Amino acid sequence: MNSIHLNNLRFFAHHGYHDEEGVTGTNFDVSVSISFDAPEKITTLPQTINYVEVYDVIKDIFQRPTKLLESIAHDICDNVSVLDNRIRTINITITKLHPPISNFIGSVGVSLVKSY
Numbered sequence: 001m002n003s004i005h006l007n008n009l010r011f012f013a014h015h016g017y018h019d020e021e022g023v024t025g026t027n028f029d030v031s032v033s034i035s036f037d038a039p040e041k042i043t044t045l046p047q048t049i050n051y052v053e054v055y056d057v058i059k060d061i062f063q064r065p066t067k068l069l070e071s072i073a074h075d076i077c078d079n080v081s082v083l084d085n086r087i088r089t090i091n092i093t094i095t096k097l098h099p100p101i102s103n104f105i106g107s108v109g110v111s112l113v114k115s116y
Helices: 019-024 051-062 069-081
Strands: 002-013 026-036 087-096 108-115
Touching: 002 051, 019 026, 026 051, 026 069, 069 087, 069 108
Parallel strands: none
Antiparallel strands: 002 026, 026 087, 087 108
């Protein structure tokens, strides 16, 4: 089993449960690992998962405002999984870097692991 990783992708988007988040937006950090079946030695792009295609899927989904990060994580996994039938596991973490919580310092986020 091989894996590719896209780490610390940054997006400014208008996701959130509260109306103000849809107006003001905030920064998000996304990391995803994809495990897939591949030959013992990968020597060509078609033998691996193209991380540019994965990034394009994530970027597209992040452009559509969504209330819950959990929904975004599921949408990303479902859309990435159809890129290649060799994908076995997708592990994604989405972090909201500046949540609108009074007197809160830190970040919040969700993680999801889906197997195919």
